[in-house]
Amino acid sequence: MSDEIRKIVGSALAEIIDAAKSGGPKAKIGLMAAGSELGSEELARGARLAQETYGNVKPVMIGPRIAGFEDLEWIETPDCEADISSTLEAALKDGRIAGAVALHFPFPLGVTTIGRVMTPGKGKAMILASTTGTSATVRGEAMLRNAIYGIATAKAMGIENPTVGILNVDTAQPVFRALTHLKEKGYPITFGASVRKDGGAVLRGNDILAGAVDVCVTDTLSGNVLMKMFSSFTTGGSYEATGWGYGPSCGEGWRNVVSIISRASGAPVIANALSYTASVVGGGLPDKVAAELAAAKRAGLEDEIAALTPKAECMEEVKAPPAEPTDDEVHGIDVLEIENAVRALWKANIYAESAMGCTGPVIKMPAKHVEKAKAILKENGYL
Structure with missing residues (x-):
């Protein structure tokens, strides 16, 4: 047996033994090794923390090797963000990694990321749909798609029947109406309820602090703000200390699982993001997205998107009737x-x-x- 074959066999046996010790196979998830405002060592510490803490992930550092982190697996590149990004994309394409955690990624229009935060009221995890990227250019369609992608992500995480609420931002009511129509026509969605006395699936600030639902639907910019606030409200904003990051990418026809973290994400968030990504890779996220979209389309998704799309029309002049007391x-x-x-x-x-x-x-x-x-x-x- 040649030395090369011995090396391949030894590596394979080591992976089998490692998987047996951890209770199952580990997904290889790439991590950009440079670009953090907190320094490259913070990224490596996050990878090491994930490797030591979570049994479902094998971090693979992509970038210039950092001294003192020889225990991590590396795909080395020059100290250049363009080289790191292109190497990460190539590693995804050729299967050296099953997913990735990146500080930035050139998502096409139609792809967005589904974040996950720890809500402080009751210490409950909650999915934010969505937090970066753009699922659609029209706000109503984007939020409707975000709801579907949030449900798919929850199911990839093993939540079979996630509860869904819509944050009370502009277009919340039309989106709730569209989701209700889909449910009436057979799309399986379970609405959550506000913790406030009047209940309902349209959520207020109290509800997101309490983690009232499994999936909170919002527009991407609002979701991005919420993600930053939840992750760094104990640190003054310069260090994201809690949560799972801005989450994995979802989109119609999109097959890559690439999660986003911030340049201010600390080691605990980086570790969680690696495990979160490994979980949805194991749960078949792209297939879950395709299945949810297919079910929604059977229930009339395209009609609901059309109804949410603004139409240019001439405003008919209408005069108010005589005033009456409004009680x-x-x-x-x-x-x-x-x-x-x-x-x-x-x-x-x-x-x-x-x-x-x-x-x-x-x-x-x-x-x-x-x-x-x-x-x-x-x-x-x-x-």
């Missing part, structure tokens, strides 16, 4: 649709006013018109 309210209409909803009621000769309540926009009107108004608003797609 009741209708909730649940998105802030971007509130004025058009009021105009729809005016056309039906119902006096109404838009206002902002403590839980979001409301339409004020005489109590005697509420039931008829709700029917009109539902007929026009506002409720």
Whole structure:
């Protein structure tokens, strides 16, 4: 037996023994070894922490070798971010690594990342969908797709029936309405509930602090802000100390599992991100995304996307009916649709006013018109 063959056999046996000791196979996950604001050693410490703590991951450092971390596996490159990035992409393509954790990655339009945070209220993990990238250019479609990708990620993590809530940002109500339509037509989604007295799947700040749902759906920019706040609120912002990072990439037809961390992510977050990535690789994330999209399309996803896409139209001039005392309210209409909803009621000769309540926009009107108004608003797609 030649020395080369002995080396290959020895390496294979070592991997088998290592897997047996840890209770199962380890996914090789690449990690960029340079580019952190905290220094390259922080990245290596995160990899070592993952290697020592988690049984599902074998970190592979990609970049210039760092002295003192000979216990880690390396794919060496020059000290150049372009070389590190191209080597990481090549390692993914040729199968030397099953996934990657990167400080940046050139995701195409349509791909976004699904983060995971530790909520402080009850020490519960929660998925944020999404945190970087762009799942779609239209906000409503993006949030609808984020919900589907968040569910797929939760299922890849082993959560069979994740609860879903929508953060109360612009377009939350139309997205909730679209998801409700998909559920009515057979898409399996389980809505969570607010911890507040009035409940509901549209979430407020209290709910995300308490981790009221498994998957919190939001737009990417809001999700990015939340990720930074949850991960570094104990450190003043310069060091991300908790959570699992900005998460793995998801998109229609996208097959790579690349997770994102920040240049301010500390070793604990880096270690968690490596394990998180290994978990969704093992759970077949790209296949889970494809399956969820297929199920949503069978339930009318394309129709719901079309309904969420703004249409250019001429505004018909509508005058308000004579004013009446407004002693009741209708909730649940998105802030971007509130004025058009009021105009729809005016056309039906119902006096109404838009206002902002403590839980979001409301339409004020005489109590005697509420039931008829709700029917009109539902007929026009506002409720």
